[in-house]
Amino acid sequence: MPAEPARRPQAAPTSPAHSAAPRSVQGEVEVRRSARRRRTVSAYREDGRTVVLLPARMSEAEERRWVGLMLEKLARQEKRRRPTDEVLAERAGRLSAQYLGGRARPDSVRWVTNQNTRWGSCTPAEGSIRLSHRLQGMPEYVVDYVLLHELAHLLVPGHGPRFWELLEAYPRTERARGYLEGVAATARLPHTVDGDEDDEDESGGRAGG
Known part of the structure; x- marks a missing residue:
């Protein structure tokens, strides 16, 4: 049988928690990490996008979860508020x-x-x-x-x-x-x-x- 072609090793993905870049943009959501934050997460609207503020050491999985939660929370708040x-x-x-x-x-x-x-x-x-x-x-x-x-x-x-x-x-x-x-x-x-x-x-x- 012919030998299988050698597989090229893939680099491990870099987690945003350990990335040197302080910000990452996900579509209309911008995630900003801060070393000063330990546990708190907050979000607000800015220039047509949503900004989510997270602790710097939060994992990628936690980031995805919190972004989803904050988007839902903002939507509920804005629906109640009806800013007219x-x-x-x-x-x-x-x-x-x-x-x-x-x-x-x-x-x-x-x-x-x-x-x-x-x-x-x-x-x-x-x-x-x-x-x-x-x-x-x-x-x-x-x-x-x-x-x-x-x-x-x-x-x-x-x-x-x-x-x-x-x-x-x-x-x-x-x-x-x-x-x-x-x-x-x-x-x-x-x-x-x-x-x-x-x-x-x-x-x-x-x-x-």
Whole structure:
């Protein structure tokens, strides 16, 4: 019988957990690994794709499982949330009543797609508030913080002590700021301190990068 042809050895596949590359892209899903993460997994929408944040040492099988779970979780959240302008305006009214004594009464609250370097903005002279569509899919407490931040600017235009005193009533202020700073750092968005341009506030570092 003729001898079998020699089989060429195949290199073992490289697991993302041990890959030197910090990121891997799976279609519309981008997986970003962090050595700082030990157990926590989170996900959010960004520029038409889903970003999943994982611990650096997680195995390839665990990555696939968690990506699937986070996609399902985001889909459920977004279905419940229905991020329309009407729902956002109702949400602003509830936050104003709960944390600002109902004193902040915007004339317009809406989602916009042209704010790629800031999470929210407020024009007190017009009573208008705009939130970046990039917030859609993030935890509700984060969206609430940015919305409350802009509501507070209807009462105090600047960022002095009086402004931050208004936000002290919201118990997740620091947690939300930390979340947004982490997202901004991972996406390499500019870090700027909140500043005013005449009567318009552009929420930056403190409201989310």
